Amino acid sequence: MEVNTGIEYFNEPLYLESGRILPNFKLAYETYGRLNNDKSNAVVVCHALTGSHHAASRYKNDTKFGWWDAMIGDGKAIDTTKFFVICINILSSPFGSTSPLDIDESTGLEYRMNFPVIVISDVVNAQMRLFKKFGIEKAYAVIGGSLGGMQSLCFAIEHNKFTDRIIMLASTYATSAWAIAFNKIAIHGILNDIMFDDGNYDVNLVKKHGLVGMEVGRMAGHISFLSPDSTSLKFGRKYVNTDGLYELKGRFEVDRYMEYNASNFAKRFDPLCYLYIVKMMNNFDCTRHFDNLKDALSNILARLTLISFKGDMLFRWQEMREIFDVMVELGKGDMVEFYNINSNYGHDAFLVEYDKFDFYVKKALEWKI
Amino acid sequence: MEVNTGIEYFNEPLYLESGRILPNFKLAYETYGRLNNDKSNAVVVCHALTGSHHAASRYKNDTKFGWWDAMIGDGKAIDTTKFFVICINILSSPFGSTSPLDIDESTGLEYRMNFPVIVISDVVNAQMRLFKKFGIEKAYAVIGGSLGGMQSLCFAIEHNKFTDRIIMLASTYATSAWAIAFNKIAIHGILNDIMFDDGNYDVNLVKKHGLVGMEVGRMAGHISFLSPDSTSLKFGRKYVNTDGLYELKGRFEVDRYMEYNASNFAKRFDPLCYLYIVKMMNNFDCTRHFDNLKDALSNILARLTLISFKGDMLFRWQEMREIFDVMVELGKGDMVEFYNINSNYGHDAFLVEYDKFDFYVKKALEWKI
Known part of the structure; x- marks a missing residue:
């Protein structure tokens, strides 16, 4: 080809x-x-x-x-x-x-x-x-x-x-309105992220660390892309081996999956571009x-x-x-x-x-x- | 009574x-x-x-x-x-x-x-x-x-x-796992909010301003409490009167509703307590x-x-x-x-x-x- x-x-x-x-x-x-x-x-x-x-x-x-x-x-x-x-x-x-x-x-x-x-x-x-x-x-x-x-x-x-x-x-x-509600998490998270600085953020810094606002937005996106059945089938209630059930920061496997994906995505996808494309979808x-x-x-x-x-x-x-x-x-x-x-x-x-x-x-x- | x-x-x-x-x-x-x-x-x-x-x-x-x-x-x-x-x-x-x-x-x-x-x-x-x-x-x-x-x-x-x-x-x-995924947005948002300061935040400051991490977490909660039908029935695609369709920050009515509720909630509900109760639910x-x-x-x-x-x-x-x-x-x-x-x-x-x-x-x- x-x-x-x-x-x-x-x-x-x-x-x-x-x-x-x-x-x-x-x-x-x-x-x-x-x-x-x-x-x-x-x-x-x-x-x-x-x-x-x-x-x-x-x-x-x-x-x-x-x-x-x-x-x-x-x-x-x-x-x-x-x-x-x-x-x-x-x-x-x-x-x-x-x-x-x-x-x-x-x-x-x-x-x-x-x-x-x-x-x-x-x-x-x-x-x-x-x-x-x-x-x-x-x-x-x-x-x-x-x-x-x-x-x-x-x-x-x-x-x-x-x-x-x-x-x-x-x-x-x-x-x-339902889809717009899901997108709102990203919009709110990004616009109110201190690092975003009303769009004047340092692109290289964001590429290195990723915005937390983008991460939570991506998590919301992930949820909307999945289904209750697929999520439960894939992860069940499995706990991360190294984490404790009674530790406040202890994570389930589904938590780790979301963290991993959100963190990668926030480094890979520019937050301002994301705002514009989400707006495009909402509109x-x-x-x-x-x-x-x-x-x-x-x-x-x-x-x-x-x-x-x-x-x-x-x-x-x-x-x-x-x-x-x-x-x-x-x-x-x-x-x-x-x-x-x-x-x-x-x-x-x-x-x-x-x-x-x-x-x-x-x-x-x-x-x- | x-x-x-x-x-x-x-x-x-x-x-x-x-x-x-x-x-x-x-x-x-x-x-x-x-x-x-x-x-x-x-x-x-x-x-x-x-x-x-x-x-x-x-x-x-x-x-x-x-x-x-x-x-x-x-x-x-x-x-x-x-x-x-x-x-x-x-x-x-x-x-x-x-x-x-x-x-x-x-x-x-x-x-x-x-x-x-x-x-x-x-x-x-x-x-x-x-x-x-x-x-x-x-x-x-x-x-x-x-x-x-x-x-x-x-x-x-x-x-x-x-x-x-x-x-x-x-x-x-x-x-x-599906419910845990929804809760993850609050957990991630709060723990990574600069103002949260690993739990050492100023309670009065949080009561006054609310954490953004708590706000996005509450938005995710709201979505999980609603349904596609009720959301569409309630808000449709109605746009906020004062906002422009072609303004990046322009909002739909459903956006405004979520903002309003999340902002109030973040001032009313302590973020650390929320983390502990969400953990209780997940567990x-x-x-x-x-x-x-x-x-x-x-x-x-x-x-x-x-x-x-x-x-x-x-x-x-x-x-x-x-x-x-x-x-x-x-x-x-x-x-x-x-x-x-x-x-x-x-x-x-x-x-x-x-x-x-x-x-x-x-x-x-x-x-x-």
Whole structure:
């Protein structure tokens, strides 16, 4: 499989939904496979909250594969012998695309807290510019899970001639108060962390130590990605060997797991970028510029495949089902498929239990117009 | 209804499960109604994590009633014209009973982080001492929700001749990894809050400002007490009027609600006490000194009424159902009742939707031997 990683610089303004303007911007991306001659085999894969454009393969000397390596590759569900797969790092993310840590030309300083709030529609608009540079006028399919699913739905509604196939996993049409509540822990923790210093923190110091506010936020995220069943199955009530049951600071295995993950994450993921992306997730509501969900979905021309997971605590399957029901109500029943997968993994299932849904992704990609 | 509030001082040691000893201790309590002549009408009500002995009635100049006022009173489900209701503040709690903020006689200083870890069995043992002082050898009933339900179950197993009626709501037989994960956010936030200073914080300063670590911990608690449905119903995607959708710090109504509650709570509830009580909850496992759940429950002589709530995310109804099933397995099917209440309120339902379960409490209290 051919893999290419790059950064594309756009020396042109991006007009944002907020009314603000990015005078120029850059997008980091990765591609897998080869674009065919008529540029008709591009499959756009949209990443989630903390993901990146590194969706598949493994970098030299790296132990970890891209976040959807099990799905993308030669002979896999998203078959790179057929498709040219492209994954683009979202704006605001710390992995290469324009983010709050970049230089604001108007001041010559880093944006930091002056970075504009970016919404899903902006992310998608920016991506459209990159496809244009590639000469891709129409994608074969767009696919994404979680925050990536929001991007997919946005493509379907706001760029409805861009593709004939949309696949959306573990996502929603509008972030619920419940999900916003989970995100609040990170927002509150980060904004009130002394080290955060209203966004003026020392980046290297944060990379070394991590913010406590980011750690607790990540813990809340972890909980929302899991499920009661998977957590109990994985950890039970096992106590850390070296800790005492009657020590105040003694930990259960689940405590240690959360500590370990939160600590690593806080060093790896910039807290200001996290704030901006969480804001992006909270703001997502595909009906904002429409009368209601029906009105919004009436714009969809592509065939929509919805894959939800029964144990998903963050974006519940009922929310995906609502999209399906409205599509049917709109007389588009033959253009929508809904699969509700049994899984103990909660929201994380779309990153873990491939064998339960890769067949449906493959099937959706095989659909002929 | 006669209401009496008091603190009882015990100038005698309390031997703890940890092996540590409290050389003396005190218990704050409140009673409602009158103890009858043969002292046979006492109903023990056990409070939850952040509750206190102030379960019913309203103090002079206070706007708020006790936490279960809807349940306790003349003619109410726990009828104080018949019963003498007693609620005792648990050890480790900041509302009057011995806590980490009390003086350690061996040093003349406050215990702080040297306070022993208290478990549910210790809490119940201490309460037994108070009943003895009241001359109550046998209670008419013991009832509690959440952490109070754990106390009820502990009475049933470890003091199995103390009462013939146990009522347990929204609780479990052993705290799950899932619940421990939620508590981890508070533990991590508090222990790593600079102001906490390894337990040596200035109490008045904390009362004035509140720890951020406590705030995020309370937010996590709030989420675990709610349910996706109740949260979405209550807040939807409503935005705070004064905040902008495209402002990084702009808030949804659910954000404001969480901020408001967390901020108040952090000023009202001591963070070290919270750590100790959360530890108590995490440690709870009624099977610890037994081979398994069946072995533990085989000790129960009282009639057990279990009331769970379908939307409870913290202690799921399945956990209560397990207690029921094992009781039936033990041939005690005629001594156990299980009610699974439909509610959108999640764990909080036992503090909110009285009309959905007060009938079952009343019925359990009316049961004749």
